[in-house]
Amino acid sequence: MPRKEKKKRNKEYKRQPTLYKGRLEITRSGMGFVVVEGLEKDVIIRPNDFNKAFHGDLVRVEVTKGDAKSGRMQGVIVQVIERKQKQFVGVVEVNRDFAFFIPDTTKPIPDFFIPANLLHGAKDGQKVIAQIVAWEKNDKRPRGEVVEVVTPEKEADLAMKEILIQQGFPLSFTDEVMEESSRIPDLISKTEIKKRRDMRDTLTFTIDPVDAKDFDDAISYNKLKNGHLEIGVHIADVSFYIDEDSALDVSAYERATSVYLPDRVVPMLPERISNELCSLRPHEDKLTYSCVFQINAKGEIKDCWMGRTVIHSxxxxxxxxVQEIIETGTGLYDKEVLHLNEIARKFRAKRMKEGAINFSS
Structure with a gap:
């Protein structure tokens, strides 16, 4: 290769930007740091280089000074991949044909411009929940929309909602998600039951907090002719009801979990699924995924089976x-509960003997 061409190629190679993906963290002083997995030190981001990124956002950053070897890097955000926080709490200042939304936060977030038709009844000075609907490339502030007006009677409710909002957890399900959940049939077909191990005649029960609404796991008890005890551990087969890459699937993936707050549960799935179709309520046939063990008199596992089942709690x-049965020795299904407790104690003792750590809070 001619020397001139080689020099040109090397020069072009050096121009290739160094890009990383990570979460933006903004300190009280206003400086930003992108935390990149695998790098010993974070990439420093100055406020002028946030480029519409907020605290907690997943971003792509281009290194402008330093490198990974020196460990001291400075960069500029070139893309917001995913916003952590989709909605914000704040106050609206209403003019004649438009309004500004001022976020209630210590982090550097610009005011939102809100057209009059997207105020949805919000009045000047009211506290509201708003979301970004667009942010054009050359605009200094995003265009927003009011999604809820916080009236005085809702003030107490707002504290719980703020916890969810700050963590990027949606307050409600989209119309598409709710529409999908409403289309799921209630009845389990005979064809589906034939595909599964039928355990409806096996004694099965759930154990949950007194205020629980979704019973997503159950235990079954069955004495076999060979003297072994068959114990089944069952969880609701949610995958049967949700198609991959559907709106329900995407929503559940984004939420990742149900959130338990002091005064409420915010479910990962719409209540029709979590509290009805996939709740292992008593005296109803339910589709489950199960792990079924055979245990001998010594408490040794002699066989194990896993697969899809249908149960009837x-x-x-x-x-x-259950605690009352354990302490008094009497109650509904007392023999079965006491036997299960005895087996649990054997397994716990074995675990501790083999070096398990007992965490207590």
């Missing part, structure tokens, strides 16, 4: 119900 226990 005989009873719904609370923690207090």
């Amino acid at each position: 005989n009873h719904r226990f609370t923690y207090e119900d």
Whole structure:
């Protein structure tokens, strides 16, 4: 290769930007740091280089000074891949044909411009929940929309909602998600039951907190002719009801979990699924995924099977119900509950003997 061409190629190679993906963290002083997995030190981002990124956003950053070897890098954000926080709490200042939304936060977030038709009844000075609907390339501030007006009677409710909003957890499900959940049939077909191990005649019950609405796991008890005890651990087969890459699937993936707050549960899935179709309520046939063990008199596991099942819960226990049976020795299904407790104690003792750590809070 001619020397001139080689020099040109090397020069072009050096121009190739160094890009990383990570989360933007903004300190109280206003400086930003992009935390990149695998790098010992974060990439420093000056406020002028945030480029519409907010605290917690997943971003792509281009290194402008330093390198990974020196460990001291400075960069500029070139892309917001995903916003952590989709909605914001703040106050609206209403003019004649438009309004500004001022976010209630210590982090550097610009005011939102809100057209009059997207105020949805919000009045000047009211506290609201708003979201970004667009942010054009050359605009200094985003265009927003009011999604909820916080009236005085909702002030107490706002504290719980703010926790969810700050963590990027959606307050409600989209119309598409709700429409999908409404289309799921209630009845389980005979064809589907034939595909599964039928355990509806096996004694099965759930154990949950007294205020629980979604019973997503159950235990079954069955004495076999060979003297072994068959114990089944069952969880609701949610995958049967949700198609891959559907709106429900995408929503559940984004939420990742149900959130338990002091006064409420914010479910990962619409209540029709979590509290009805996939709740292992007593005296109803339910589709489950199960792990079924055979255990001998010494407490040794002799066989194990895993697969899709259909069950029929005989009873719904609370923690207090089961604890009372353990302490008094009497109650509904007392022999089965006491036997299961005895086996649990054997397994726990074995775990501790083999070096398990007992965490207590």
